[in-house]
Amino acid sequence: MKGYIADKLESFKQINKNRARLLIHCADQPGIVAAVSQFLYEHDANIIESNQYSTDPHGGEFFIRIEFEIPDLKENADKLEADFQPISEKFQMDANFTFVDQVKKMAIFVSKEPHCLLELLWEWQSGDLLAEISMVISNHETSRELVEPLGIPYYYIPANKDIREEVEAKQIRLLQENDIDVIVLARYMQILTPNFVETFKNQIINIHHSFLPAFIGAKPYERAYDRGVKLIGATSHFVTNDLDEGPIIEQDISRVDHRDNVEAMKKIGQSVERSVLARAVKWHLEDRIIVHGNKTIVF
Amino acid sequence: MKGYIADKLESFKQINKNRARLLIHCADQPGIVAAVSQFLYEHDANIIESNQYSTDPHGGEFFIRIEFEIPDLKENADKLEADFQPISEKFQMDANFTFVDQVKKMAIFVSKEPHCLLELLWEWQSGDLLAEISMVISNHETSRELVEPLGIPYYYIPANKDIREEVEAKQIRLLQENDIDVIVLARYMQILTPNFVETFKNQIINIHHSFLPAFIGAKPYERAYDRGVKLIGATSHFVTNDLDEGPIIEQDISRVDHRDNVEAMKKIGQSVERSVLARAVKWHLEDRIIVHGNKTIVF
Amino acid sequence: MKGYIADKLESFKQINKNRARLLIHCADQPGIVAAVSQFLYEHDANIIESNQYSTDPHGGEFFIRIEFEIPDLKENADKLEADFQPISEKFQMDANFTFVDQVKKMAIFVSKEPHCLLELLWEWQSGDLLAEISMVISNHETSRELVEPLGIPYYYIPANKDIREEVEAKQIRLLQENDIDVIVLARYMQILTPNFVETFKNQIINIHHSFLPAFIGAKPYERAYDRGVKLIGATSHFVTNDLDEGPIIEQDISRVDHRDNVEAMKKIGQSVERSVLARAVKWHLEDRIIVHGNKTIVF
Amino acid sequence: MKGYIADKLESFKQINKNRARLLIHCADQPGIVAAVSQFLYEHDANIIESNQYSTDPHGGEFFIRIEFEIPDLKENADKLEADFQPISEKFQMDANFTFVDQVKKMAIFVSKEPHCLLELLWEWQSGDLLAEISMVISNHETSRELVEPLGIPYYYIPANKDIREEVEAKQIRLLQENDIDVIVLARYMQILTPNFVETFKNQIINIHHSFLPAFIGAKPYERAYDRGVKLIGATSHFVTNDLDEGPIIEQDISRVDHRDNVEAMKKIGQSVERSVLARAVKWHLEDRIIVHGNKTIVF
Structure with missing residues (x-):
C-alpha cells in the first residue's frame, strides 16, 4: 500500500480508537432498548448513532445498530463483551461488537x-x-x-x-x-x-x-x-x-x-x-x- | 363532458386548426429528409418540431415525426395527403398524417x-x-x-x-x-x-x-x-x-x-x-x- | 366531510387509539436514551419506531422521536405525561407527547x-x-x-x-x-x-x-x-x-x-x-x- | 500520452475519418431544412443524427445539428464548405462544419x-x-x-x-x-x-x-x-x-x-x-x- 494511503488509514484508526459498534438481532420483546441503553450508559458510552427496526412491532424480529465511543476502549473491549453476555442471553440475542479501528x-x-x-x-x-x-x-x-x-x-x-x-x-x-x-x-x-x-x-x-x-x-x-x-x-x-x-x-x-x-x-x-x-x-x-x-x- | 372542460378542448382545437403531424417509417436510404422537407416547403408548411431516428445509419430503419402548420389546413388536408403519395411510394414509406384538432x-x-x-x-x-x-x-x-x-x-x-x-x-x-x-x-x-x-x-x-x-x-x-x-x-x-x-x-x-x-x-x-x-x-x-x-x- | 372519508378517519383513530409519539429535544448528555427507554419499558410501551439524531455527539443537541403503543392509553395519558416530568426536568428536555388518534x-x-x-x-x-x-x-x-x-x-x-x-x-x-x-x-x-x-x-x-x-x-x-x-x-x-x-x-x-x-x-x-x-x-x-x-x- | 490511449484515439479517428457535423444558427424561415437536406443529399451524405430546435416557430431563432458521413471526406472537405457558402448566405446562417477525426x-x-x-x-x-x-x-x-x-x-x-x-x-x-x-x-x-x-x-x-x-x-x-x-x-x-x-x-x-x-x-x-x-x-x-x-x- 502506498505511503499516503497507509497514512490516511493510520490516521483513521487513531481517530476512531475508542469507537465501536454493536449490532443486535433478536425477537422483538419489551425492554430490549432499555437494557441495552442502560448497559451503554453504565459503561460510559457516548452514543454516536443509533438505528433500530422491527419487522413487526407486535411479535416480529428486532434489529439495532448502535455506534458509540467508550474511553480507553482498547483496554476495556474484552470486559465490555463479557459484561454484555447476560443481556445477550436474557433476550436470546444474536449480538456482535465490532471495533472501528480494526479495519476490514x-x-x-x-x-x-x-x-x-x-x-x-x-x-x-x-x-x-x-x-x-x-x-x-x-x-x-x-x-x-x-x-x-x-x-x-x-x-x-x-x-x-x-x-x-x-x-x-x-x-x-x-x-x-x-x-x-x-x-x-x-x-x-x-x-x-x-x-x-x-x-x-x-x-x-x-x-x-x-x-x-x-x-x-x-x-x-x-x-x-x-x-x-x-x-x-x-x-x-x-x-x-x-x-x-x-x-x-x-x-x-x-x-x-x-x-x-x-x-x-x-x-x-x-x-x-x-x-x-x-x-x-x-x-x-x-x-x-x-x-x-x-x-x-x-x- | 362538463362545460369548462369542453371549452378548453374547443379552444385547443381552434388554436391548432392548422396544425398536423407526419409520421414516417421506412428503410433508411439517401434523400428521404430532402424529399420530405422539400415537400413541406412547397406546401408552405411551418415546421414546429421535427425528430428523426435511424436504427442504423448504414442500412437500418428510418423514423421521422414532423409537426407543422399549414395555412387553411382544413381545406388542404386531402390535397396534402394526395400530393405526398408519390414520395411515400418512391421510398416505400409507412406514412401517416394526423390533424391535431381531431382529438382522440x-x-x-x-x-x-x-x-x-x-x-x-x-x-x-x-x-x-x-x-x-x-x-x-x-x-x-x-x-x-x-x-x-x-x-x-x-x-x-x-x-x-x-x-x-x-x-x-x-x-x-x-x-x-x-x-x-x-x-x-x-x-x-x-x-x-x-x-x-x-x-x-x-x-x-x-x-x-x-x-x-x-x-x-x-x-x-x-x-x-x-x-x-x-x-x-x-x-x-x-x-x-x-x-x-x-x-x-x-x-x-x-x-x-x-x-x-x-x-x-x-x-x-x-x-x-x-x-x-x-x-x-x-x-x-x-x-x-x-x-x-x-x-x-x-x- | 363526506361519509366515506369520515369513516376512514374514524377507523384510523380506532386502530391507533393506544398509539402515541414522544418528541424530545435537549442538550446531548449521557443517559438520555437509557432513561427514556426505561421509562417506556416500565409503562408497558411497545416501541413501534424510534429515530434519534445528535448534531454533534460530543456536546451537541440531541433529538429523538419515539412512536409507541401503551395499553389503555386514553385512561393513562395524563399519568404518562406526569410520570415523565422528572425525566424531562432532569435532562432539561423540550419534550412533547402527541396522541395519534387526535388527528390534526x-x-x-x-x-x-x-x-x-x-x-x-x-x-x-x-x-x-x-x-x-x-x-x-x-x-x-x-x-x-x-x-x-x-x-x-x-x-x-x-x-x-x-x-x-x-x-x-x-x-x-x-x-x-x-x-x-x-x-x-x-x-x-x-x-x-x-x-x-x-x-x-x-x-x-x-x-x-x-x-x-x-x-x-x-x-x-x-x-x-x-x-x-x-x-x-x-x-x-x-x-x-x-x-x-x-x-x-x-x-x-x-x-x-x-x-x-x-x-x-x-x-x-x-x-x-x-x-x-x-x-x-x-x-x-x-x-x-x-x-x-x-x-x-x-x- | 500513453500508448494504449493513443491507440484508442487513433482507431477512433480512423473509424470516423468520413464523419462530419454541421451546426447552424439563423433566423427561423421557410425552406432551411429543405435546402440543407437537399445539399447533403447531393453530396452523398448519409445522415447519422439530426436535431433541430426553434425558439419560436413563428419568427424565432433556428438551430440544427446534423452529423453525417460523406465518402472520401478528407478530399472533399474544402469543396463541401465552399459549396455550402451560397446556402449559408441566402439564409444568413451562422454555419459551422466540424470534422470528427480532428479531435479537440x-x-x-x-x-x-x-x-x-x-x-x-x-x-x-x-x-x-x-x-x-x-x-x-x-x-x-x-x-x-x-x-x-x-x-x-x-x-x-x-x-x-x-x-x-x-x-x-x-x-x-x-x-x-x-x-x-x-x-x-x-x-x-x-x-x-x-x-x-x-x-x-x-x-x-x-x-x-x-x-x-x-x-x-x-x-x-x-x-x-x-x-x-x-x-x-x-x-x-x-x-x-x-x-x-x-x-x-x-x-x-x-x-x-x-x-x-x-x-x-x-x-x-x-x-x-x-x-x-x-x-x-x-x-x-x-x-x-x-x-x-x-x-x-x-x-
Whole structure:
C-alpha cells in the first residue's frame, strides 16, 4: 500500500480508537432498548448513532445498530463483551461488537472490465473507502497496471469452468492466508462454487449489471436492449448459491431511450454499476448491513 | 363532458386548426429528409418540431415525426395527403398524417383502485391531457362518483374469467359505437382475450405496477417485498397477447427500504404508476410514439 | 366531510387509539436514551419506531422521536405525561407527547392554481393524509366546486395588499374558532404579515415553486427560464417572516431542457410541487419534523 | 500520452475519418431544412443524427445539428464548405462544419481537489472522452503523480490574486503554443481575468459545486448546510466574466438530510460534480452544445 494511503488509514484508526459498534438481532420483546441503553450508559458510552427496526412491532424480529465511543476502549473491549453476555442471553440475542479501528481486509476480484475496480481504488485513495485492500485477483492481466502502482499485490489466476475447483483452491488459500474479511466481485465474470460461497458466507459482495430480479444471468444489457426497456440498472448483493438471487444491498437505475444501443447502454450502465457497488461496499465496511433471510436491513 | 372542460378542448382545437403531424417509417436510404422537407416547403408548411431516428445509419430503419402548420389546413388536408403519395411510394414509406384538432376519443378501464383514473381525470380537467374521454368502463361501482360529476358516462360491467367473452362483446360494442381511438387500462385487473387485443392493436395502453420485465403478472408489490428489492417501479406499455410483454412506452421507479412493507410499497408505487401512465398517455395523444417490433420510439 | 372519508378517519383513530409519539429535544448528555427507554419499558410501551439524531455527539443537541403503543392509553395519558416530568426536568428536555388518534385540524389556503390543493384532497380521500380538513380559504372562487362536494367549507375572502390586515383578521378568527393546528399554503399567492406568522408559529407550511434558495420571491419559473437552468424544483418550508427563508422541509427537482419554455416549465413544475408539498404535510401530520433554528430534522 | 490511449484515439479517428457535423444558427424561415437536406443529399451524405430546435416557430431563432458521413471526406472537405457558402448566405446562417477525426485539444486546470480531474482522466483512459489531453495546469503539486504516469505534461504554476496577470500570461502562452481548443476548470479555485476569458470565449468549461443560481461564489456546501437544504447539486457552465453566471450546460443534484454535515455534503457532492462535469465536457467534444445568449442548446 502506498505511503499516503497507509497514512490516511493510520490516521483513521487513531481517530476512531475508542469507537465501536454493536449490532443486535433478536425477537422483538419489551425492554430490549432499555437494557441495552442502560448497559451503554453504565459503561460510559457516548452514543454516536443509533438505528433500530422491527419487522413487526407486535411479535416480529428486532434489529439495532448502535455506534458509540467508550474511553480507553482498547483496554476495556474484552470486559465490555463479557459484561454484555447476560443481556445477550436474557433476550436470546444474536449480538456482535465490532471495533472501528480494526479495519476490514478486502480482496477485489475482477475480470476484464475495470470500471468498478477503478471506482473502488479511487474511493480508497481518497480516504472514503476505509479498508485494507490486501489484493486484487483477476483471470486477466489487463488491470495489473492499475493496481500495482498503488502497492496492492495483483494475482493473475486464469480461470474457466473446467478448472474451477483448482482455481478456487488457489484463491481460497490466498484469501485465508491474508485473513480476508470481505470479497468484492467487481465485475468478476466467473461463477463461484457452493464450497467457495459457503466458505465466505455473507462476506462476498457482487455487482450485477441489471436491476434484479430483471435480467438475471448473462448479457443483461443485450436483453434489456431486446426488451426495449426505458431504464437500465445495477444491483449489488451478497452472493449465495442461487445465481443473482442473494440478499440485495443496493440498486439504482439510469434512463435510456430508443437511441441507445447495447454499447450505449453499457457505457451508461457502467456509471450506475460503479456508484451502486461503491455504496454497498462502504455500508458493509461500516457494519451497516444486517442480512435477514434473503433480505438486507441497511442502517 | 362538463362545460369548462369542453371549452378548453374547443379552444385547443381552434388554436391548432392548422396544425398536423407526419409520421414516417421506412428503410433508411439517401434523400428521404430532402424529399420530405422539400415537400413541406412547397406546401408552405411551418415546421414546429421535427425528430428523426435511424436504427442504423448504414442500412437500418428510418423514423421521422414532423409537426407543422399549414395555412387553411382544413381545406388542404386531402390535397396534402394526395400530393405526398408519390414520395411515400418512391421510398416505400409507412406514412401517416394526423390533424391535431381531431382529438382522440378515449375510454378508460378501471377496477377498484382509482389512483390512475384520478390522475388522468385531473390532467384532463387541467387541460393537459387533450382527448375526449368518452367513457369509463369498470367491473366495480366504486369509481362512479368520481366520473359522472365530470359528465363522463360510467359503464359498470361486472367481469370475471368465466364470462370474459360476453363481457368483452359488450365492451367492444360500446367502444366501436363511440369510435374510440385509445383504450387506457388504468389498473384494470382483468385479462383481455386475443380477440379484444387484436381488435384494438397498438391502441391499448396499460400500466403495470413493476419495472418490467421484473415481476410480470400478479402481485408485483408482494413479490418485490419478498425479494427485498431497494427500488419499486411501474411500466406503461401497449397491450399485446403476451401478458406484460408488449412494447414499453415509459418506466420509472421510486426508492424503498427495509422499513417499507407491502402496504407502504403500494402507496409509494401508486405515485409512480400515476405519473408513468399519464406521461405515456399524453405522448400517445400527441402521436409521439411509434411501435417498432416489440419496442417503442418515443419522439 | 363526506361519509366515506369520515369513516376512514374514524377507523384510523380506532386502530391507533393506544398509539402515541414522544418528541424530545435537549442538550446531548449521557443517559438520555437509557432513561427514556426505561421509562417506556416500565409503562408497558411497545416501541413501534424510534429515530434519534445528535448534531454533534460530543456536546451537541440531541433529538429523538419515539412512536409507541401503551395499553389503555386514553385512561393513562395524563399519568404518562406526569410520570415523565422528572425525566424531562432532569435532562432539561423540550419534550412533547402527541396522541395519534387526535388527528390534526387543517386549513388549506389557495389562490387560483388548484394543483396542490387537488393533490392534498386526493391524498385525503384516499386515506393517506390523515387530518381533518376543516376548511379551504381562498382569495378566488375558482376552487369552490372542487372543495364543497367533499363536504369541506370553502371561504372566499378576497385579498390584496391594501386590505391585508382586515383579511387576516377574518382568517385568524376562522382559524381560531375551528382550533386549526396546521395551515397549508397550497399556492396561496398573498404575503402574510408578521402578526399572522407569529400567531401560527411552525404551523404554516408553504410550497415555493423553486429549489430554494434559488429564485426566492416572485415568478421563479420565468427567472429559471431566463437563467437557462437545466433543473427546476420545488421547496416546502415552514413560513417565517423572511420571505421564502423559513426552515426547509422537503425539496425535489425535475429535468428541463432548452425546448421547455416558461409554460412547459410550469406544467413540469406542478408535478414536483404537488409531490413535495404532499410529502411535507404528511410528515408534519405524523409529527416527524422538528424545527431546530432555521433547519428541520425530519425523522 | 500513453500508448494504449493513443491507440484508442487513433482507431477512433480512423473509424470516423468520413464523419462530419454541421451546426447552424439563423433566423427561423421557410425552406432551411429543405435546402440543407437537399445539399447533403447531393453530396452523398448519409445522415447519422439530426436535431433541430426553434425558439419560436413563428419568427424565432433556428438551430440544427446534423452529423453525417460523406465518402472520401478528407478530399472533399474544402469543396463541401465552399459549396455550402451560397446556402449559408441566402439564409444568413451562422454555419459551422466540424470534422470528427480532428479531435479537440484539451487542457485541464485543477487546484487541490482531484476528483473531477480523476473522473476526466478515467473517462479518457476508457476511450469515452475523445480528446487529446495536452496538459494539466495546477496551482498545486498534489495531482502531478496522477497525471504524469499517463504521459500528460503537468505544469505547476503557483497562483494567487496578486500575481494573476503574470500567471495568466504563462498559462495563455502554454495554451496557445499547444493550440488548445477546450479548457476545463476541474475545480480550479482561481478567478480568471476578463482578458483570459475573452481569449478563450465559449471554450472554457467550469464546474461549480452548487445548483446555480443558488450559492453563487465561495463555499457553497457550507452555505447549503447553513440554509438547511435537502438537495445539493453541481452545475457545469461556460465561463464568462460574471462569476458563475455563464451559460449552463448541465446540472444535477443529490439528496441530503439533517444527518449530513458539511463534510458529508462535500463527499456526496463530489460524486455529482464528477458526473455533471464529465457529461458537459463530452457534449462539448461532440459539438452538441450551441451557446445562445446566456443559455445553451444541448442537442
